[in-house]
Amino acid sequence: MSEELKYWYLRDHKLFWTLSMSQIKQLCIITGFKKAKKNDVIYFSSSDVPRIFLLKKGNIKIVEMDEDGNETIKDIIQKGDLFGELTLENDRNSNEYAKALTDEVAICSFLMSDFENLMLQNPNLALTYTKFVGLKMKRIKNNYSNLISKDAKTRLFTFIKDWAEREGKFNGNKVTIENYLTQADIAQIIGTSRQTATQLLNEMEEKQLIYYSRKEIFIDDITKF
Amino acid sequence: MSEELKYWYLRDHKLFWTLSMSQIKQLCIITGFKKAKKNDVIYFSSSDVPRIFLLKKGNIKIVEMDEDGNETIKDIIQKGDLFGELTLENDRNSNEYAKALTDEVAICSFLMSDFENLMLQNPNLALTYTKFVGLKMKRIKNNYSNLISKDAKTRLFTFIKDWAEREGKFNGNKVTIENYLTQADIAQIIGTSRQTATQLLNEMEEKQLIYYSRKEIFIDDITKF
């Protein structure tokens, strides 16, 4: 890939708007690039040098495997999200990996140390980055408190609502979401069993609230959520 | 309170080690200070100007109230923790407030804008701050994935273990935790009902794993957790 294209990939992202061309290039020189297709396992955090990843295209999930081989979804990463060691510190104990959810996935990565240096040179970048991380945390916190207090149905509702708001195509009160998740995925995210998720989704469909298919989810009236 | 004391309060914190005296003073000038005792409601996020808070002493919980008046614990803040608008952005939609858990609570606060300016002047501060936020996020994430997959007993176990590791006084394998939480609090945190929490705690006591009282929790052998 040409340097120019890489440059564009980064430049495109809000986080780097404040940077000069030469600064971005400084990052780009060591930028790794990866493409993947559905269900590919993408990286193990215990791979090599600490990196920060930026998802340019598609959707992936971060999963953790416990001793018994049970997957738990730790995060869903969407286009434009940063992921990896957001703490800027590397610990390699965890048994995490990423899996592509969509067919076309493009990830670009850069070394943590380079990013750190750039932040030192450019305080504005640091500030923006901080806001990014903070925002992400707020989201997680909301999910969290949602999970513990509400029942499965409510959890599914809020999840779909959030999803719609983040990624849906609005048309008045009608929303269409490109569905790259299986019901099993959704179940994991909202913390319930696959069967229950299926039941609840069908229930919602019966009530004409949504139309579910493997490719898309259609919400008839988002205000009812 | 004297300027010098305020200065000390901030200087004391890891986050500000990289700052020069004059920089800290710059923050201190607008530092607010609050004391509280047990069960006091401390602030509403929708109060006035956006601030960042630093808990100097004691423990507090951040609670959210829903329409029905149900409390959900969003966070437990410990001595040395920063809290408030970690996103560095203020949204005032949420119905959150903080409540003192211990009898002596000291909170110091500074204006978000001042902090932001300081970060611009001192990239190192930004970096440290980011790491702080990132670390906190990691913790929350772990709790999160713990919550969805495990049953109440396991959740209680991990909670107590974490608590011990963060705040407990170790004596070999024996640990003593100063207990500023009620069983109802604990129940909320691990996402179960008060009664279940009570039962499980008593069960653990019968098995001689812990000794529970309102003032402290004593763990006989932390390695058994």
Add this chain to the structure above:
DNA sequence: TACTTAATGTAAACTACACGACAAATCGCT
């Protein structure tokens, strides 16, 4: 010390949800 309030203990009835076990539908592939 007595009185009030908050925290803890206990038990029975009920329910949401998990889990196993298949059947049916849909997708991708050659």
Add this chain to the structure above:
DNA sequence: AGCGATTTGTCGTGTAGTTTACATTAAGTA
């Protein structure tokens, strides 16, 4: 078009955990 694989649909059955309801104990405080 046909075949294997993945995803979705649907049932019981079992159980962890909620809920209601009240008793007991500890902690403030007048």
